[in-house]
Amino acid sequence: MGYEAPGLGEISPVEPQSRPAEAIGAPLEAARATLLDLTTRLAGLLGEHAGPLLDVAERQLQERSCRIAVIGQIKAGKSTFINALARRPGLLPTDINPWTVVVTALHFRAAPTPPEHAGVFHLFSVDEWRELAEGGGRLRELTERLVPGFQSDLLRAQLQVMRKRAERRLGPKFPELLGQCHRYQTVSPQVLTDYVSAGDEDAWPGKRRHFSDITRAADLYFNDSPFAFPITLIDTPGTNDPFLVRDEITRRSLENPDIYVFVVSALQPLSAGDIAMLRLLNGLHKDRIVVFINRADQLPNLASDAAEVKAAIERRLRAEFPSLNIPVVYGSAWLGNLRLQAEAGELPPVVAPERTPSPVHCPRETAPRPTTEGAPGHHTGHHTGEPSRSVPAVHISSGMAEVSAAITRLMCTSGIAMLLRQIALCLAELVRTADVADRAELQSILELIEARRRESEVLGRRIADEERSLAAFEDHAEALNTSFEEVEVHFKGVIGTATQLLRSQLGTMVREFASREAEYLQQALQEKPRRANWRCDVMPLREDMEEAYLGIVDRAAKDLDRVEEFLYPQLRMIVSSLLPAYHGGLLEGLAWPEGASPSVAPLGDKVTVDLAVSWWRRWFASRRISKERANHLRYLIEDDFLRIADELVQEAETHLTERVDYIMGRVRAVSSGLQTGVERRTANLAREKELLEGAGDPQAAERFETEQRQRADACRQRQEGYAAALGELQSVLEGLDGAQGESRMG
Amino acid sequence: MTETADLAPSLGKLRPAVGYASDYGDTPAVVARPKPLRVAVIGEFNSGKTTLVNALLGAAVLPASFTTHTAYTTVVRFASKPSLRAEIAKRRRVNIDWHELDGTPAHGICRLHVGMPLDPLRTLRAIDTPGLGLGDESVDTRTLRYCCTADVVIWCTPAMQAWKASEHRAWLALPKAVRRRGILAVTFMDQLRSPSDAGRLLTRLRADAAPLFGRMVTATAHAVDPDLQAALTGGREAARR
Numbered sequence: 001m002g003y004e005a006p007g008l009g010e011i012s013p014v015e016p017q018s019r020p021a022e023a024i025g026a027p028l029e030a031a032r033a034t035l036l037d038l039t040t041r042l043a044g045l046l047g048e049h050a051g052p053l054l055d056v057a058e059r060q061l062q063e064r065s066c067r068i069a070v071i072g073q074i075k076a077g078k079s080t081f082i083n084a085l086a087r088r089p090g091l092l093p094t095d096i097n098p099w100t101v102v103v104t105a106l107h108f109r110a111a112p113t114p115p116e117h118a119g120v121f122h123l124f125s126v127d128e129w130r131e132l133a134e135g136g137g138r139l140r141e142l143t144e145r146l147v148p149g150f151q152s153d154l155l156r157a158q159l160q161v162m163r164k165r166a167e168r169r170l171g172p173k174f175p176e177l178l179g180q181c182h183r184y185q186t187v188s189p190q191v192l193t194d195y196v197s198a199g200d201e202d203a204w205p206g207k208r209r210h211f212s213d214i215t216r217a218a219d220l221y222f223n224d225s226p227f228a229f230p231i232t233l234i235d236t237p238g239t240n241d242p243f244l245v246r247d248e249i250t251r252r253s254l255e256n257p258d259i260y261v262f263v264v265s266a267l268q269p270l271s272a273g274d275i276a277m278l279r280l281l282n283g284l285h286k287d288r289i290v291v292f293i294n295r296a297d298q299l300p301n302l303a304s305d306a307a308e309v310k311a312a313i314e315r316r317l318r319a320e321f322p323s324l325n326i327p328v329v330y331g332s333a334w335l336g337n338l339r340l341q342a343e344a345g346e347l348p349p350v351v352a353p354e355r356t357p358s359p360v361h362c363p364r365e366t367a368p369r370p371t372t373e374g375a376p377g378h379h380t381g382h383h384t385g386e387p388s389r390s391v392p393a394v395h396i397s398s399g400m401a402e403v404s405a406a407i408t409r410l411m412c413t414s415g416i417a418m419l420l421r422q423i424a425l426c427l428a429e430l431v432r433t434a435d436v437a438d439r440a441e442l443q444s445i446l447e448l449i450e451a452r453r454r455e456s457e458v459l460g461r462r463i464a465d466e467e468r469s470l471a472a473f474e475d476h477a478e479a480l481n482t483s484f485e486e487v488e489v490h491f492k493g494v495i496g497t498a499t500q501l502l503r504s505q506l507g508t509m510v511r512e513f514a515s516r517e518a519e520y521l522q523q524a525l526q527e528k529p530r531r532a533n534w535r536c537d538v539m540p541l542r543e544d545m546e547e548a549y550l551g552i553v554d555r556a557a558k559d560l561d562r563v564e565e566f567l568y569p570q571l572r573m574i575v576s577s578l579l580p581a582y583h584g585g586l587l588e589g590l591a592w593p594e595g596a597s598p599s600v601a602p603l604g605d606k607v608t609v610d611l612a613v614s615w616w617r618r619w620f621a622s623r624r625i626s627k628e629r630a631n632h633l634r635y636l637i638e639d640d641f642l643r644i645a646d647e648l649v650q651e652a653e654t655h656l657t658e659r660v661d662y663i664m665g666r667v668r669a670v671s672s673g674l675q676t677g678v679e680r681r682t683a684n685l686a687r688e689k690e691l692l693e694g695a696g697d698p699q700a701a702e703r704f705e706t707e708q709r710q711r712a713d714a715c716r717q718r719q720e721g722y723a724a725a726l727g728e729l730q731s732v733l734e735g736l737d738g739a740q741g742e743s744r745m746g
Numbered sequence: 747m748t749e750t751a752d753l754a755p756s757l758g759k760l761r762p763a764v765g766y767a768s769d770y771g772d773t774p775a776v777v778a779r780p781k782p783l784r785v786a787v788i789g790e791f792n793s794g795k796t797t798l799v800n801a802l803l804g805a806a807v808l809p810a811s812f813t814t815h816t817a818y819t820t821v822v823r824f825a826s827k828p829s830l831r832a833e834i835a836k837r838r839r840v841n842i843d844w845h846e847l848d849g850t851p852a853h854g855i856c857r858l859h860v861g862m863p864l865d866p867l868r869t870l871r872a873i874d875t876p877g878l879g880l881g882d883e884s885v886d887t888r889t890l891r892y893c894c895t896a897d898v899v900i901w902c903t904p905a906m907q908a909w910k911a912s913e914h915r916a917w918l919a920l921p922k923a924v925r926r927r928g929i930l931a932v933t934f935m936d937q938l939r940s941p942s943d944a945g946r947l948l949t950r951l952r953a954d955a956a957p958l959f960g961r962m963v964t965a966t967a968h969a970v971d972p973d974l975q976a977a978l979t980g981g982r983e984a985a986r987r
Contacts, residue, residue: 075907096905096943097950240910242954265907267934268792272881273912298906298937334939535883 024404025066025229025411027739031420031732032229036061038427038725045721049672050430053665057423065107065230066416067256068407071281072263073273074098074238077294077333081263082106082235084336084400087226092235093193098243102196104218104235108225115221119187121195122217125179129214133163158243166213169199178214187220196235229411240273256601258414259407260289266296266309266330270316279320279539281604287413290406291317292399293330306330327406331399339398409743412736421736426666428729433670435722437677440578442715444681445708448688452705459692466685469577473678476574480671483570484664490563491660498556499653505548506645513541514637518630525626535616536633538609541641545648546600553598553652557659564663571670578674598655602647607640684708782823782871786893787931789902790913791877794933798902798965799874803866808874809844817847818858819892822872825861833857878916890920899928901959905935905947909955917958930959936966 039058042050070078079092079100086106093099107115124132166174184191190208193199196218199210225231234257260281264274281289293313299305310330317326411417444466451462517536620629691701785802787795796810799822807822818832831839832855839859847858873896878886893899901917903909917925932951938944948964956962 073907074910096938096947240912242909242911242914267904268790268907271790271879271912272883273879273910275881295906 022401022405022408023226023228024231024407025227026408027735028066028408028411028417028420029228031424031736032061034728034732035420035423035427038728041721042427042431042725045718045725046430046434046673047676049676050434050669053426053430053669056665057426060419060423064416064419065109065232066258066411066414067232067234068259068261069234069236069257070261070263071236071277072238073240073265073271076238076263076265078238078263079235080337081261081292081294081333082233084333084340084398085403086222086233087340089337089340090189091192093189093197095197097198098238098241099197100235100237101198101212102215102218102237104196104220106220106222106233106235107230108222108227108233109230110225111223114223117183117185118221119184119191119195120219120221121182121184121211121215122219123178123180123182123211123214124216126175128216129175129178133159133166162213169210169213174214177211182211192218192220229416239277256599258288258416259410261403261407262289262291263294264291264313266293266299266306269293269309269313275316275320278317287324288410289326290403290410291326291328292403293328294333296330296399297332297335327409329399329402329406331397331402333398333400336398336400412739412743417736417740421733424729424732424736428726428733429666430669430673431722431725431729433673434677435719435726436575436578437674438715438718438722441677441681441684442712442719445684445712445715448684449705449708449712456692459688463685463689463692466681470678470682470685472577473574473674476570476577477671477675477678480570480574483567484668484671487563487567488660488664491560491664494556494559494563495653495656495660498552498559498656499649502549502552502652503645503649505552506545506648507642509544509548510541510638510641510645513538513544514634514641517637518634521633522626522630525629536609536637538607538637538641541637542603545641545645546603549600549648549652550598553655556652556656560656560659560663564667567667571667574671574674578678599651600648602644602651605640605644607644608636609640684711782867782869783898784871784873784896785898785900786873786875786896787900787902788875788889788893789877789933790879790910790916793877793902793904794931794965795877795902796874798900798931798933799872801965802870802872803862803864805862805864807860807862807864816874816876818855818876819889820858820860820874822860822862822867822874824864824867824871826863827861828863829859829861831859831861833859879912886916890916894921894924897927899924900931901928902931902933902965903951903955905932905938905944905964908932908947909951914955914958925958926960928959930955930962932962932964934966935964 036058039054039061043054046054070082072078075098077094079094083089083091083094086108092104170177182195194208195211195215197212199212262274262278262281264270270278278289291313293306293309296302296306296309299309307330310328314328317324317328448459448462448466451459521536687704691704787799789795796808796816799808800806800810803822808816808820830842830844832842833839834854834856842858873893875889875893876885878889899920901913903913917928920928930951932948935944938947944964948962951962
């Protein structure tokens with residue numbers, strides 16, 4: 001559904017400045033470019049049988065971007081951070097009040113032509129809006145479960161405000177807009193504000209239409225990327241927003257990102273809420289988090305405090321998550337943006353301070369100190385007028401280079417790196433198969449040419465030999481096809497057993513946990529005096545479920561590997577029957593990269609028990625008998641988590657099936673590659689035989705000979721191509737290993 | 747920015763909840779030394795509580811830092827000469843030095859008592875509290891319970907990241923009577939990047955947060971308004987009349 005941009009003189013986003021020396025994802029981009037180039041070249045070299053696999057690989061290489069979600073509490077500076085990281089100051093609208101209300105994905109991809117649309121804004125569907133604005137969405141659903149028939153006055157009031165505001169801003173007929181998708185050729189800051197910002201309350205009729213209340217998600221596209229690798233930055237509304245409805249929207253719109261940048265304010269870093277969020281993320285996405293301490297420019301003592309805050313946060317993270325090494329970077333996105341503006345000549349490089357506060361009455365730690373290395377002191381000057389505070393001394397890092405490096409390091413061990421490795425291995429396999437087939441063909445051609453030089457009897461013998469060998473291959477191939485089918489049955493069996501086991505284990509786990517918690521609650525209620533701070537913590541259940549889930553999927557994957565290994569001797573036997581002397585390392589190692597784990601996203605769903613204390617207080621007020629309460633708690637836990645368990649089982653099934661499909665696709669490609677080679681040889685042989693038996697036309701024989709020689713040359717040429725491709729793939733794999741090793745060390 | 751001065755008259759207007767009128771109501775002899783107004787300052791960590799206390803007193807009495815948080819509830823009262831004592835058991839106080847407190851809560855100390863020969867302290871007693879939301883719910887509960895006994899409760903919210911859902915929840919958890927004598931102090935106003943930001947912020951807070959308080963004021967981190975002392979005394983005397 002199209003929507004024409006109102007003619008208000010839209011302008012393109014600010015042009016990015018020069019690309020930084022080490023752009024995000026540079027090591028992976030080299031691998032991606034090589035692989036993408038190879039998929040095109042190999043399509044010509046490998047023949048039809050490889051087509052489907054090459055197409056899949058090419059699509060993945062072209063479309064997959066690294067998804068970086070920027071999350072954190074309200075006013076941590078997430079949008080400002082994205083503007084600085086993307087080197088586009090002023091791109092995303094920012095404000096002193098919580099401003100971003102829509103999950104906004106910024107797609108950066110270096111391309112010669114601009115994208116078809118610069119901005120696409122998805123409005124809520126009718127159902128989504130009804131669920132949210134009239135029902136209160138998931139939050140309402142959860143609270144309803146906890147205290148039936150009760151809806152918080154606050155939530156109700158906020159929903160009312162939201163409906164009224166949408167009406168005021170968009171007119172009474174605004175529901176007609178629902179379900180639409182608005183596309184813009186260019187996106188101005190004003191358009192962005194209209195769709196993704198909270199906006200001012202004082203909208204008047206005739207003012208620009210403001211859609212953010214009914215916007216579900218926004219996609220912005222850029223073909224001029226400041227990053228090396230294709231990157232999707234995802235801006236999110238802040239958590240801990242007193243406007244309760246937003247929190248739920250954010251949670252729902254976050255699809256499994258590759259990396260999270262967790263932005264905290266240097267002034268109030270790592271509150272209890274931050275830790276809870278990190279714990280959840282961390283349980284679910286190990287090794288995917290960078291913490292960025294923003295607003296370091298607002299610390300009273302930039303140089304010393306920032307380092308101290310960083311050290312304190314690192315200590316805290318180590319205490320909370322001892323097994324992990326979460327990178328922590330501090331800086332100031334605001335400063336990063338100022339620098340970019342200065343580079344672009346929009347600002348003088350340093351704005352002189354207006355005045356330095358008198359240290360006389362200042363409490364300890366707030367008096368300005370000279371900074372290290374005799375550099376000019378920083379200025380926490382008070383502004384007395386527009387437009388901005390003085391810029392702190394320029395030697396304070398904005399942190400952007402450091403955070404880019406940290407992101408690149410995480411990328412090298414992420415799913416993206418794994419995907420590239422998988423594609424490289426798969427391509428290598430295809431090339432080696434083709435190599436085997438071509439070597440066999442070449443050998444046969446040369447032998448036949450050799451035989452033709454001698455007597456016809458020799459040639460006849462030679463042909464008979466060849467026929468036998470091809471017939472043997474046909475037999476093998478048939479057996480192989482049968483065993484493919486058998487193996488697929490085995491694969492299905494393994495998946496079936498695993499999902500069944502998973503379902504029963506997770507179910508038991510949930511039920512036991514629920515009973516235990518219900519019992520604790522009953523005890524707590526009977527204790528005198530009553531335990532004031534009773535709280536049900538479901539994080540341990542989440543962790544246990546995750547462990548069981550990953551464990552079972554991992555065991556099933558190992559079983560699949562064993563079945564897969566069973567296939568290889570057969571394939572190798574065929575290879576050796578075609579080409580006894582071949583030692584090209586075909587089908588070595590397993591196809592699936594190690595550590596590619598299934599999604600654990602369902603575990604991140606908010607459940608009733610996660611609701612804040614104040615809701616639980618209502619719950620305690622609502623029921624009298626402790627037994628009844630305990631039973632209700634048991635029901636709440638079981639109901640929420642059994643649903644999550646179901647989703648996990650489904651995820652596991654999808655993951656394992658994908659894996660099987662991939663393995664089967666690969667072995668089928670190998671066998672069909674060999675088969676194609678054999679078919680070529682069979683055709684050659686038939687003509688040879690014809691000539692031998694006809695034995696009349698010397699010209700025809702001569703033509704055939706020339707043709708065969710040309711074939712042999714083509715084989716040799718292709719082999720050169722294979723060798724080159726294998727060399728490149730080898731260096732891609734080594735590069736990926738190196739980058740991974742380095743990032744682990746760093 | 748002189749908005750710190752805002753606070754003084756508003757303090758004056760608020761009648762303390764307990765033991766106020768009887769202290770000096772009819773007997774002029776008691777008027778000379780009325781029971782000081784007990785002002786508790788609470789809020790999440792690093793929300794500028796200690797800085798506000800110092801601003802109220804017009805001197806850097808308490809150490810304010812972004813990296814080491816206030817670890818104990820600290821009561822500042824008038825004394826003829828400066829003193830620092832730790833309350834280690836009910837009614838047991840021992841002399842102590844700031845250097846002995848390294849920022850981590852030590853066992854046995856339940857409160858700190860600071861005595862200072864500062865004029866504002868003749869009429870008010872300031873109670874600085876550890877920040878909320880650092881993760882220990884029992885500490886938060888204790889802090890909130892203690893501040894309920896004060897005559898005035900000032901909730902600090904930092905201008906740059908003002909009024910989050912967690913603050914909203916914590917404030918609503920206090921009894922209504924306490925909330926009614928509450929003041930919302932928007933701290934670090936000088937950290938805002940422009941006056942228009944300040945205007946927009948205050949508009950939002952007036953709508954969303956101020957209705958939950960007796961009133962709302964603003965404060966700055968560095969500027970200690972020289973008029974504050976006088977204003978406080980003036981406000982106090984106005985209240986007395």
